Amino acid sequence: MTGEITLFVNPAAGRGRGARAARPAARVLREAGFAVRTVVGATAGDALERAREAVRGGTGALVAVGGDGMVSLALQAVAGTGTPLGVVAVGTGNDIARTLGLPLRAPAAAGRVIAEALRAGHGRTVDLGRVGGRWFGSVLASGFDSRVNDRGNRMRWPAGRLRYDLAMLAELASLRPVPYRIALGDGPAREVEATLVAVGNGPSYGGGMRICSGARLDDGLLDVTVVGECSRTTLLRVFPRVYSGTHLGHPAVAVHRVARVTLEAPGVTGYADGEPLGPLPLTAEAVPRAVRVLTGPVPAGP
Helix, strand or coil, X not given: CCCEEEEEECCXXXXXXXXXXXXXXXXXXXXXXXXXXXXXXXXXXXXXXXXXXXXXXXXXXXXXXXXXXXXXXXHHHHCCCXXXXXXXXXXXXXXXXXXXXXXXXXXXXXXXXXXXXXXXXXXXXXXXXXXXXXEECCEEEEEHHHHHHHHHHHCCCCCCHHHHHHHHHHHHHCCCCEEEEEXXXXXXXXXXXXXXXXXXXXXXXXCCECCXXXXXXXXXXXXXXXXXXXXXXXXXXXXXXXXXXXXXXXXXXXXXXXXXXXXXXXXXXXXXXXEEEEECCEEEEEEEEEEXXXXXXXXXXX
């Protein structure tokens, strides 16, 4: 493996933490003996092309510095290539790093994990979800939560988390079930009125909301969580339980574990790793062992 690695940086991540976090991570990696170069694009598309050039050029690792959106962008460059992915998680949600047990908002510590993994050959090979040519690591969201994202993205005020809190309140006020057609694996499509449908390669989104709590990164399957038609009162009562994953025991919630799922619904956008994929219908599939992530030693199984 080459001694040069590439930092893939989002300077805007975490209210500017991305650019600041690159420096201590780079320092730790250089002290460990690695040559470090940095990729920062003018746009997401430009950054991705630069990252792909680094992968094609044989970089020893691509290290995403930012939040889940930056990690997701890095996945588009490394998935299926054999180039390992490092994560310096300094965004708001950091669900992919959280699931992998990586340091959160501690760039020097993350740099040490990456350096040790490269030196010792540690890492974890995990599955990814794929929709067409787009890869995702955590959750594909649709329905109520994607409508909150849609509304929040249209709002110009206020900034930050409060914007999405207000968007959620507005969507609650107009809550209505979504008429879905869902095809699980090779089975026939079924019609269901649902509040939301989430497809999890990993268990959580939105900064620790375990919407697909049972999802595993190495089972070759996607967890499909269907929250059926429910009232505002029920949704407000059940919603806090998503942080512990105990919402899965509610009668309105069903979980299916499949290798492929197709979702159809009018006027609904799909979001994966917090980024818009486009309108439904969308077909998601699990791709086993799609990327190696630089982590600490993985405990041996029983």
